[in-house]
Amino acid sequence: MTSTLAPRPVGTVAVSFTRQALAGLRVLLVLTVLLGIVYPLAVFGVGQVLFRWQASGSLVAADGSQVTSPSAAVGSLLVGQQFAGEQWFHPRPSAAGDGYDTLASSGSNLGPNNPDLVSAIEARRAQVAAEEGVDPALVPPDALTASASGLDPDISPAYARLQVARVARERGLPQDEVAALVERTVVGRDLGILGEPRVDVLALNLALSTMGS
Amino acid sequence: MVVVAQIGLVVLVLALAHRPLGEYMARVFTSPRHLAVERAGYRVMRVDPDAEQRWSTYLMSLLGFSLAGVLLLYGLARLQDVLPMSLGASPFDPAGAWNTAVSFVTNTNWQSYSGEVAAGHLLQMTGLAVQNFVSAAVGLAVAVALVRGFARSGTDGRVGNFWADLVRGSVRVLLPLAFVAAVALVAGGVIQNFHAHTEITTLAGQTQHVLGGPVASQEAIKELGTNGGGFFNANSAHPYENPAPWTNVLEVVLLLLVPFSLPRTFGVMVGDRRQGWAVLATMGTLWAGAVALLTWAETAGPGLAPLAAGGAMEGKETRFGLAASALFAASTTGTSTGAVDAAHDSLTAPGGGVAIVNMLLGEVAPGGVGTGLYGMLVLAVVAVFLAGLMVGRTPEYLGKKIGRQEITLVALSVLTMPAIVLVGTAVAVATPEGRAGILNAGPHGLSEVLYAFTSAANNNGSAFAGLTVATPFYNTLLGLAMLAGRFVPIALVLALAGRLASQRSTPASAGTLPTHGPLFVGLLVSVTLVVVGLTFVPVLSLGPVVESLS
Incomplete structure (x- = not known):
């Protein structure tokens, strides 16, 4: 030793x-x-x-109020959910299960040159443009791509603005009121420099549904 | 402008924090006194925290502790259905339990399971999160032992006490920081509760599950300990793990905090802060390079899919966008963390390439908790050795001569990771079981396999997640890669620490190469890049490079 x-x-x-x-x-x-x-x-x-509300999951009830019990909630402001009907603002495409399945959070994991991804993007561009009645070139990237979590609660302000005309028409609301609602729901970058401006789809649709009633 | 400001904020926070934290850690690991709670703990544990261990005993304690960790975690995973708070999750199969146990004990946190359905709250909290702390503390202990090797003179290879280093790293360094970070994350919206996953009806009348779990406490140490294992499958892209742009930047800061503070600890402990600055400058240069390249790649968005969509938003969250995702990706692959806030498989080809190269550097930019510092010090010995060869003098670093035995240990340590990565990738692409897992065809498929073995051997844990790895083939092989990638270098580094600690220090002379100036930083950066370049150019050419050029 x-x-x-x-x-x-x-x-x-x-x-x-x-x-x-x-x-x-x-x-x-x-x-x-x-x-x-x-x-x-x-x-x-x-x-x-x-921070009881945040610790419990940032849950909201149908009237938009904050709740802490999952059974009283229609969802979480932080977790995206599916809105398919014409009367709703639509979220991004989702690769979580059949879409926004919280038990299967995931991205598509398709590579940047994957031919399936390219054709999916082209198909979505045509579909969104037809739905909103706009030039396909105006559809923003977030409307055409699946997020990393598949549970993205947000869309870009551009995609929200793109949907105003359709939602207003379907709900019989004045277009400028819906447009103003979108602008009120836009959240800027944190501290002015972090991340990106965004619109929470559930918050927007909740405000929309209380506005209609 | 906004992009630069976001990176600037991270740099500013680290610049303010690294000195006090680095000096605090130096005090923690040199103080002769124990806290009252630690002394009580040692009595229950029945270990002697004051016995100076030779390097071989230190290693034996470390391996014994890690073996206990693997066995306990394996047991928890295999038996979770009969334990409380399992949420009805099935037990892990043997290959999956082995892979997960090794993965968390080696600070890799590679995940071949999906947290929201496969792991109950008890397994997450008492199994996985505990290893998040202690595997980071083990890395810290090895780094501190190596630094003591340089700092001490003429002992008989004694490098400290593993148990004391482990407990102090956990209790005095990681725990207080994690607690503060966890509370901040809760404020931002990261959940901390014990709900089961509850089915609800959404606003549009569909069903969805509201998830529960002690996430914030795990998220904080996941980043701070450069672990990276997500509570949920989507990891730090999941809104319950990372709900806002500011929590995203907080998580980036957390994963860089200890690795960028350790050079200060090193400088203080060897009695020459300039040595710490040189190491810090080298790490910072490499990290900044990776951030710049990845940010360029993702915001420019080359590739067919980004072109078709008008931006590389596939696999990225709206709240983070391109720049914050690139910042996170560069930082998580540079630190052996492996948490992801974007799907790395969907990064642009050059962006994914930078992520791979960042890991192939050996996790030194700035590397994992502890592992980054000892990895960089090993490379510093290589740099000193090469410089010594050029001028024909016996090389020395911090007053220690780098002789035949020292350089042998260092060379073996540097060669371990490339050997595992290249042999593992070759085996996987040469066998049908290996090729079966590939999702994206062509060069991107090779990148998926290369990424997996790079991530495992470097104990990073992030993935090109398109690769199907929940198979006995990948679970077993990647488990072996993680084990060898962790413990072979640790054994060699501790042996080196022992030899250095038993050497007498030689005072610097006129012929000694100064190891604190810009010249040495340049040399060290070059050595780091050249070692990787020479080893991996062929396989990188066939994967990310050819995909970028096509």
Whole structure:
């Protein structure tokens, strides 16, 4: 044991390793109590006191009010949901299950030169342009692509504005009122520099449905 | 302009934080005193935190602890259906449990399962999240042991006490930072509850599940510990993991925070802060290069699909957009984190290529918690050695001579990762089981496999997720790649630490190569890039490069 690299007899190593592994198990169990139980419960406790609504999932009821119980909610402002009918603002395409399936969050994982993706994008462009009655060149990228989570709650302000005419027509509302609603719902970049401007589709549709009634 | 401001904010926060945090960590790992709670813990654990360990004992403790971690996690995954709070999830199959256990213990957090359906709250909280802490603390311990090797003189290879380093890294460094970050994330909308996934009727009358779980506590340490294993399948792209642009930037800061602060710790511990600056400058240069290239690639949006859509928004979230996604991608692949806020498989060809190269650098830009510092110090020894060859002098670094044994350990350490990546990729593309997993045909398919083995061997954990990896073939092979990629370099680095600690320091002379100036930073950046370049040019040419050019 004079040289630092001298090998030790195999038997000694095995005994020593077993002893270390048992010590390791004891250390791990103690740390599990602290880091795996005490710590998450402490965060839970602080969350319940200070940010109960956020900690519960940023849930909203049909009248737009904030709720903390999932059973009272129509959804979460943070999680996208499917709106297929003509009377709704539509979200982005989604690769989560059959669309906005929260039990299957995922992107399409299609590569940048994948021929299936290219033809899907072209088909969506034609479809959105026909639905909104606009020039296909005006359809913004987020309307043509699936998000990474498949649960993107937002669309770009451009895509929201594109849908104003159709939604106003279907709901029999004045177009400028719906347009004003969209502008009120647009959220700018955080701190003016972070991320991108966006429109929360559920927030917009909730405001729309209370406006109609 | 906005793009630059966003990156600038991250740089500003790190610039303000790295010195106090780095000096705090130096105090944590050199203080002779234990906290009262630590002393109580050591009594229950029945370990002696004051015994100075030789490098071989230190390694044995580390391996014993990691083995216990693998076994406990394997057991939790295999038995989760009979444990509380499983939410009705089935037990993992043996290959999947092995892969997941190895993945989290090695700080890789590669995930061949989908969190929202495969893992209950108990497994996430007491299994996966705990390894998020302790695997990061293990990396920290190895880095600190190597730094002690440089700082000490003429011991008989003693490099510290693994148990004390592990506990202090967890309790004094990671836990307080994670707690503050977790509360901030809750404020931003990351959930922290124990709900089961509850079915609801949406506004348009469809059914959807509201998800529950202790996510914020796990999210914070997932980034801070450069782990990267998502609570949900979509990882940091999931709105419940990363709900807003400002939480996104917070997460980027968290994953860069400890790796960029450790050079300061190193400088303080070796008694020459300029040495820390040189390491920091090297890491910062490489990170900045990757951020610039990835931002350019994603905002320019080359490729057929981005062209057809008018922008590379496939696999990206509206709230982040192109620039914030590129910033996250460069930072997560540069730090061995592997969390993703965008689908890397759908990155543009040059963007995905940068992500791969960033990992192939060996996770040193700035690298994982601890692993980044010891990886960079190993490369610094290579740089000093090469410079020594050029002028014909015995190379030395921080007063330690780099002789035959030292450089052998370093060379083996540098060669381990490329060997795993290249052999693993070759085996996978040469076998039907390996080729069966590929989603995108052509060069992009090779990139998927190359990305997987690069990610595993470097303990990163991000993926070109189109590759189907939940098969016994990939679960087993990638598990082996993660194990070897983690513990072979750790063993070699600790052996190096032991040898250095037993050497007497030689005072610098007129002929000593200064290792703190811009010249050395340039040399170190070049060495890092050349080692990767020479090793991986062929396979990169066949994958991302040919796809970018086509």
